[in-house]
Structure formats: C-alpha cells, structure tokens
Amino acid sequence: xxxxxxxxxxxxxxxxxxxxxxxxxxxxxxxxxxxxxxxxxxxxxxxxxxxxxxxxxxxxxxxxxxxxxxxxxxxxxxxxxxxxxxxxxxxxxxxxxxxxxxxxxxxxxxxxxxxxxxxxxxxxxxxxxxxxxx
Amino acid sequence: xxxxxxxxxxxxxxxxxxxxxxxxxxxxxxxxxxxxxxxxxxxxxxxxxxxxxxxxxxxxxxxxxxxxxxxxxxxxxxxxxxxxxxxxxxxxxxxxxxxxxxxxxxxxxxxxxxxxxxxxxxxxxxxxxxxxxxxxxxxxxxxxxxxxxxxxxxxxxxxxxxxxxxxxxxxxxxxxxxxxxxxxxxxxxxxxxxxxxxxxxxxxxxxxxxxxxxxxxxxxxxxxxxxxxxxxxxxxxxxxxxxxxxxxxxxxxxxxxxxxxxxxxxxxxxxxxxxxxxxxxxxxxxxxxxxxxxxxxxxxxxxxxxxxxxxxxxxxxxxxxxxxxxxxxxxx
Amino acid sequence: xxxxxxxxxxxxxxxxxxxxxxxxxxxxxxxxxxxxxxxxxxxxxxxxxxxxxxxxxxxxxxxxxxxxxxxxxxxxxxxxxxxxxxxxxxxxxxxxxxxxxxxxxxxxxxxxxxxxxxxxxxxxxxxxxxxxxxxxxxxxxxxxxxxxxxxxxxxxxxxxxxxxxxxxxxxxxxxxxxxxxxxxxxxxxxxxxxxxxxxxxxxxxxxxxxxxxxxxxxxxxxxxxxxxxxxxxxxxxxxxxxxxxxxxxxxxxxxxxxxxxxxxxxxxxxxxxxxxxxxxxxxxxxxxxxxxxxx
Numbered sequence: 001x002x003x004x005x006x007x008x009x010x011x012x013x014x015x016x017x018x019x020x021x022x023x024x025x026x027x028x029x030x031x032x033x034x035x036x037x038x039x040x041x042x043x044x045x046x047x048x049x050x051x052x053x054x055x056x057x058x059x060x061x062x063x064x065x066x067x068x069x070x071x072x073x074x075x076x077x078x079x080x081x082x083x084x085x086x087x088x089x090x091x092x093x094x095x096x097x098x099x100x101x102x103x104x105x106x107x108x109x110x111x112x113x114x115x116x117x118x119x120x121x122x123x124x125x126x127x128x129x130x131x132x133x134x
Numbered sequence: 135x136x137x138x139x140x141x142x143x144x145x146x147x148x149x150x151x152x153x154x155x156x157x158x159x160x161x162x163x164x165x166x167x168x169x170x171x172x173x174x175x176x177x178x179x180x181x182x183x184x185x186x187x188x189x190x191x192x193x194x195x196x197x198x199x200x201x202x203x204x205x206x207x208x209x210x211x212x213x214x215x216x217x218x219x220x221x222x223x224x225x226x227x228x229x230x231x232x233x234x235x236x237x238x239x240x241x242x243x244x245x246x247x248x249x250x251x252x253x254x255x256x257x258x259x260x261x262x263x264x265x266x267x268x269x270x271x272x273x274x275x276x277x278x279x280x281x282x283x284x285x286x287x288x289x290x291x292x293x294x295x296x297x298x299x300x301x302x303x304x305x306x307x308x309x310x311x312x313x314x315x316x317x318x319x320x321x322x323x324x325x326x327x328x329x330x331x332x333x334x335x336x337x338x339x340x341x342x343x344x345x346x347x348x349x350x351x352x353x354x355x356x357x358x359x360x361x362x363x364x365x366x367x368x369x370x371x372x373x374x375x376x377x378x379x380x381x382x383x384x385x386x387x388x389x390x391x392x393x394x395x396x397x398x399x400x401x402x403x404x405x406x407x408x409x410x411x412x413x414x415x416x417x418x419x420x421x422x423x424x425x426x427x428x429x430x431x432x433x434x435x436x437x438x439x440x441x442x443x444x445x446x447x448x449x450x451x452x453x454x455x456x457x458x459x460x461x462x463x464x465x466x
Numbered sequence: 467x468x469x470x471x472x473x474x475x476x477x478x479x480x481x482x483x484x485x486x487x488x489x490x491x492x493x494x495x496x497x498x499x500x501x502x503x504x505x506x507x508x509x510x511x512x513x514x515x516x517x518x519x520x521x522x523x524x525x526x527x528x529x530x531x532x533x534x535x536x537x538x539x540x541x542x543x544x545x546x547x548x549x550x551x552x553x554x555x556x557x558x559x560x561x562x563x564x565x566x567x568x569x570x571x572x573x574x575x576x577x578x579x580x581x582x583x584x585x586x587x588x589x590x591x592x593x594x595x596x597x598x599x600x601x602x603x604x605x606x607x608x609x610x611x612x613x614x615x616x617x618x619x620x621x622x623x624x625x626x627x628x629x630x631x632x633x634x635x636x637x638x639x640x641x642x643x644x645x646x647x648x649x650x651x652x653x654x655x656x657x658x659x660x661x662x663x664x665x666x667x668x669x670x671x672x673x674x675x676x677x678x679x680x681x682x683x684x685x686x687x688x689x690x691x692x693x694x695x696x697x698x699x700x701x702x703x704x705x706x707x708x709x710x711x712x713x714x715x716x717x718x719x720x721x722x723x724x725x726x727x728x729x730x731x732x733x734x735x736x737x738x739x740x741x742x743x744x745x746x747x748x749x750x751x752x753x754x755x756x757x758x759x760x761x
Contacts, residue, residue, distance in 0.1 A: 008657075008660065008661065010508075011737075014661075028712075034497050039643075041643040041644055044636070044639035044642070045636050045637075045640040045643075045660075046636065047636075047639075048515045048632055048635035048636045048638075048661055048662060048663070049639065049661050049662060050498050050639065050641060050642075050662050050663065050664050051642055051643040052497075052498075052664050053664075054643075061607065070626060097515050102589050135568065136568075137564065137568045138565055138568060138569065140560060141557065141564075141565075142554070170727075212692055228554070229552060230548060230550065230552035231552045231553070231554055233519065233548035233552055234548065234552050234553065234554075234608070235569075235604070236519060237517050237519070237541065237544070237545070237546035237548075238541065238565070238570055238612070239538055239541050239542045239569050239572075239612065240541070240568035240569050241535070241537075241538055241539060242539065277516065283729070284699035380545065417617075423724075455737075
C-alpha cells in the first residue's frame with residue numbers, strides 16, 4: 001500500500017501533492033492495477049490533514065480514471081500509468097541525455113541547467129494553455 | 135451525576151465515616167461505664183445521705199471526654215463548612231474543571247443540584263449522627279446537671295448542630311462561588327461562621343421568645359457592699375441576692391427597692407464597720423428589697439432548639455437556592 | 467448544508483471592555499474551522515459563547531440551529547475541549563471515562579477504551595500525573611467519545627511539544643473522517659491550522675477581520691509588487707488589506723474577486739500565514755472589517 005507524505009513548505013496544494021504521489025507510484029510500479037488505496041481515515045491519521053483534502057485528491061484521481069471507489073469496500077486502482085512503459089520512454093530519455101551533455105559542454109552548471117529547464121517548461125505550458133483558451 | 139459527586143467526595147466520606155466510627159466506639163465504651171457509675175453513685179444517694187458530694191464526684195468523671203465532645207460540637211459544623219462546602223464550587227472554578235463538567239451532557243442546574251443535595255445531606259447526616267452519639271453519652275450527666283439552656287451549653291446539645299452544619303455548608307458553597315478560590319473561600323467561611331455563632335447567643339437567640347420576669351422578696355443577701363459615690367455624699371448600698379432557678383437562662387438579675395428603684399439608697403449604719411454580719415442582714419431584710427429576674431425557664435429548652443434549628447436551616451436553604459440560581463443564570 | 471455556527475452582531479462585554487464585538491459569522495457544517503488571532507483577541511470568548519459557558523451581551527448566536535446551551539440534547543451534540551485541557555487531577559483515566567459514561571447519553575465506551583489503549587495511557591493513572599500531551603489526548607477522547615456533531619477546541623495544542631501536537635492532530639483528523647464531525651479549533655499559530663483547516667476565521671482586537679473557505683481566501687487574496695506608488699488607489703472591487711513601502715517599491719496585499727489587469731503590478735499568490743498576518747497587522751480603521759467571503 002502506498003504511504004503518503006506531505007511537504008508543507010513546497011507551495012503546492014496538499015491535494016495536488018497526493019495526486020502527484022499516486023501518479024509517481026503508478027509510474028514506478030509501486031501501485032498497480034487492483035491495489036487498494038489507503039482509506040481516508042488512515043491517510044489523515046498519518047498526515048494530520050483535513051479529510052476533505054484526501055477526498056478531493058481521490059475524487060480527482062477517480063475523474064481521471066486512475067482509481068475507482070467501491071462503496072463499503074474501499075478505493076482501488078483501476079489502471080496503471082505508462083503508456084508510459086519503459087520502452088516508450090527510452091528514446092525520450094536518450095534525447096534528454098544528449099541535450100544535457102550539450103548544455104554542460106556550453107559551460108552551464110547544474111543550477112543554471114535546472115533553471116533553464118524549469119523556465120522553459122513553465123512558459124511552454126503557459127503557451128499551451130493559452131492556445132487551449134484561444 | 136450521582137456517581138461523579140460520590141467519586142469527588144469519596145475521600146471525605148471515608149475519612150468522616152472512619153472518624154465517626156472511632157468516636158462511636160470510644161463513646162459507647164465510656165458511655166456505658168458512665169452509666170454504670172451513675173447507677174452506682176447517684177441513684178440511691180439520697181437514701182445514703184448527702185447527694186451533693188456524689189453528684190460532684192460524678193460530674194468530675196471523664197472531664198476530658200466531656201471537653202472533647204463539647205469541642206467536637208463546636209468544631210464539626212465549621213469543619214463541614216470549610217472542607218465540604220467551600221471547595222465544592224471553588225475548586226472547580228479555580229482549576230477550570232467546571233469547563234469540563236459543564237460541557238458534558240448534564241445542565242449546570244442539574245450538576246449543582248445533585249452536588250448540593252448529596253453533599254448537603256451528608257453534612258446534615260454527619261451532624262445528626264454526631265449529636266445523637268454525644269447526647270446519648272451525655273445523658274447521665276444531664277440528669278444531674280443544671281440543664282442546657284444557658285449559652286455555654288446550648289449549642290453543644292440537642293439538634294441545633296444540624297442547623298449549624300447545614301448553614302456552614304451552604305455558607306461555604308456560596309463563599310466558594312463568589313470568591314472562586316479555595317483557600318480564601320475557606321478562610322471567609324470560617325470568619326463569617328464564627329461571627330454568626332458568636333452573634334447568635336447574644337443578639338438573636340434572646341429575642342426568639344419573650345422572656346419571663348419574676349419578682350421575689352429578698353430574704354437573704356449573699357453579698358453586701360458599699361460603693362462610694364464620690365463627691366463626699368457617702369456610700370451607696372449594693373446587695374447581691376441568690377437566684378435559685380436550676381437550668382434557667384438568666385438574662386438579668388437585679389435587686390431593687392420595694393418600689394422598684396434600682397438605687398438602693400445610702401448604706402445603712404448597721405452595715406458599717408462597727409456592726410456585725412447578723413445586724414446587717416437583719417436591716418437589709420427589713421428594707422423589703424426585691425429581686426427582679428428576667429429569664430427563660432429550663433422548660434423552654436426544646437422550643438429554643440427547634441426555633442434556632444429552623445432558622446439556620448432556612449438560611450442554609452436560601453443560600454443554597456441562591457447559589458443554584460446564580461450558577462444557572464450568571465456565572466462565567 | 468445547515469450552518470454549524472451562526473452569529474449575528476454578537477458581542478460580549480466585561481465591565482468596561484468588549485471582549486468580542488459585532489461578530490457576524492455563518493459557518494457551514496462539515497468543515498474544520500480555524501479560528502486564528504493574537505492572544506486576547508476574543509477567541510476564547512467566542513468559543514465560550516458557542517458552548518454556552520457565557521451569555522452574550524448583545525446579538526445572537528445559534529449552534530446547530532439552537533442558541534446554546536438550550537437543553538441536554540444540545541449539550542450532547544457539542545463537544546468541547548477547553549484551553550489547557552482541564553482534567554480532574556485526583557481522578558484516574560478510567561474514572562474520567564466513567565465520568566463521560568455517566569454524564570453523556572450517547573457515550574461510546576468501546577471507542578473511548580480503544581482510543582485510550584491505542585494512546586498507551588494507563589487507565590489507573592491519575593490525570594494529575596499525565597504529561598500535557600497525554601492530558602490533551604484524554605480530553606480529546608472524552609469529547610469525541612460522546613459522539614458530538616460539532617467539536618470545539620480552544621487552543622488545544624498551544625502548550626504541546628511538536629510530537630504531541632502532531633499526534634493530537636492525527637487523532638483529531640481521524641475522528642473527523644470517522645464521524646463526519648465539524649470542528650472549530652482556535653490557535654494563535656497559523657502553522658498548526660494550515661494542515662487541517664479548510665475554513666478560516668481571523669479574529670483581531672475583538673472583531674472578525676475575515677472569514678471564509680481557505681481555498682476561496684487564497685484565490686481572492688494576492689500579493690502585488692510594483693514601483694512605489696503612494697497613495698495607493700485601486701479600482702473598485704479591489705481592497706487593500708495591507709501596504710508597505712520602501713523608497714523604490716510598494717508591496718500590497720489585496721483582496722479581490724476578479725482578476726487584476728494593471729500591468730504595473732506583479733501579481734503573485736500569497737500563503738495562508740502571510741494572509742493572516744496581513745489581517746493581524748492592520749490597524750487602520752479604514753473600511754469596515756471584511757465580512758465573510760462570498761461563496
């Protein structure tokens with residue numbers, strides 16, 4: 001069973017952190033189809049957070065089709081992430097490695113590389129979402 | 135709520151029960167002995183001759199225990215007020231446990247009512263048991279005694295102690311409620327209780343029933359004195375007379391002239407230095423002085439007991455009622 | 467959803483001082499409500515009014531629909547843990563549970579004893595000998611085992627060490643998840659509340675400054691930074707909560723329902739703690755204290 005943790009200072013909303021952790025677990029194979037998610041009571045008993053937060057996260061996951069709630073029994077994983085299998089990711093991983101090597105050769109240190117990546121990633125997301133609205 | 139009251143009061147109950155039990159044992163053993171001694175020495179003393187000596191020696195039995203029982207009768211109501219009454223509310227208010235008690239499932243009114251009734255009844259019962267035991271123990275002495283209407287004896291006998299205990303308890307509860315701190319409440323309870331107990335025999339009890347007044351002729355003076363009036367006008371006569379009223383509570387006793395004048399006039403020559411005792415006595419008898427006594431007869435003992443107990447109980451109930459009303463409507 | 471706590475113009479006066487004034491709230495059920503404010507702001511007064519320990523001087527208050535505490539039935543629906551979690555020092559843990567059983571009609575004895583066991587408390591130990599955290603847990607157990615609909619806690623974790631604080635909140639949240647409790651909990655530390663509260667009431671100097679769902683509050687409050695501008699004028703519908711100026715820069719915390727279009731400002735989100743601090747440091751009388759954010 002997955003065990004959640006919360007980073008209170010990350011600036012990311014708690015329910016988003018939970019969703020993120022579930023997705024990670026699915027990707028890495030910690031959670032697979034048919035596994036039971038911890039009950040809301042268990043999660044709040046460990047993390048000391050509002051149950052509504054957990055409910056919100058689980059609802060969102062259910063909306064995305066990743067989990068399904070069976071009343072009286074529990075919440076279960078319905079599919080895994082990773083159409084996303086390791087094979088499909090390999091070319092992306094290789095391309096990324098090549099880019100990193102290039103970036104290092106131009107003399108950028110790790111921090112600058114990370115900053116460049118994050119900035120580009122964010123602004124591309126914004127462009128994407130603006131396109132969506134338009 | 136009954137359980138909680140008992141549980142909070144458990145220690146006091148056990149200690150009191152133990153103390154009463156010990157006292158009971160002591161009193162039963164010595165009381166039976168006292169009774170035997172009474173039967174042996176006093177009953178039939180007239181047949182044998184002089185009763186006074188027999189009675190005197192009997193009255194000197196167990197004087198320590200007599201003093202102890204008197205002390206208990208004084209002290210127990212005060213102790214009840216201080217240790218049972220004052221902490222009842224003060225402790226809860228002081229420690230904040232009232233915040234726990236008033237947010238359970240019983241209303242404040244019920245909470246206090248149960249506490250008051252159970253602890254109040256315990257107080258009254260304790261006082262009642264105490265007086266029962268002591269009265270039983272004291273009964274032989276009472277038969278040779280001068281009755282117990284006088285202030286010194288009255289409050290340690292009969293049923294008044296029940297009223298005192300109830301009053302002290304309610305007083306303690308009220309003090310605790312108003313002062314909200316246990317130790318100051320205990321001190322205030324003690325102070326007020328003692329004040330009331332001192333005031334009662336002097337200022338209140340004498341007026342409960344109108345006293346009787348009797349006038350008798352002075353047949354023998356038991357003291358004669360000459361008091362100088364200053365200003366060289368000679369000396370004034372003062373006469374003391376015996377009043378033989380066993381068991382009565384005497385408010386005042388005065389020797390007056392036949393016409394009721396408290397000034398007996400100048401001292402007669404026969405009571406001066408040149409004459410003897412008999413001449414003086416004879417002269418005084420011829421003056422037809424009067425002995426005016428204002429008193430309560432011994433037969434009124436129980437009337438006073440009932441009145442006084444009723445007054446104390448009424449005040450106790452009123453105080454308790456006020457506390458209950460206050461807690462329900464106003465506190466915090 | 468019915469409101470769990472409704473007040474209208476509620477005020478409480480002690481001799482000269484108003485401990486709480488002009489308090490109007492409408493708190494929906496099913497929330498964990500944080501009541502935050504500095505010491506002496508009136509939090510305890512408001513909570514004591516809600517539990518019926520105090521009577522209002524002005525205004526009205528309704529808890530679960532009735533003015534408190536109308537009847538034993540209402541007493542049964544509201545659980546309370548007072549500041550410093552008072553317990554009877556001479557009574558043992560087991561005695562406290564018996565107290566709960568005798569004084570409450572919906573007492574769940576199994577729940578209470580299970581909890582005591584899980585907490586590792588010795589039933590025979592006197593409450594006076596427990597640590598602060600253990601006493602707080604005992605008081606919480608007593609409040610939760612009576613199966614209330616609303617649980618009110620007055621600064622329950624203020625004097626606890628971090629571990630005890632975390633354990634307390636864990637147990638509290640479990641009870642909320644289990645019993646569908648509504649909770650109102652007060653604190654003068656925002657950090658305690660951030661994890662667990664989804665509704666916030668900020669009380670400063672005996673007045674409610676702002677009240678609303680946390681998500682909504684965070685969405686409608688923004689941090690604006692820009693070139694120094696004094697005095698600050700903003701369009702209608704945008705309310706300045708706090709402003710600070712350096713010689714070059716002005717920083718504002720602004721509350722608005724709509725977007726901010728002025729390109730002169732850099733807009734960023736604000737954390738809950740900063741939001742509360744902004745309200746706590748406002749001392750200008752200015753506009754009327756903010757009422758509840760529209761839902």
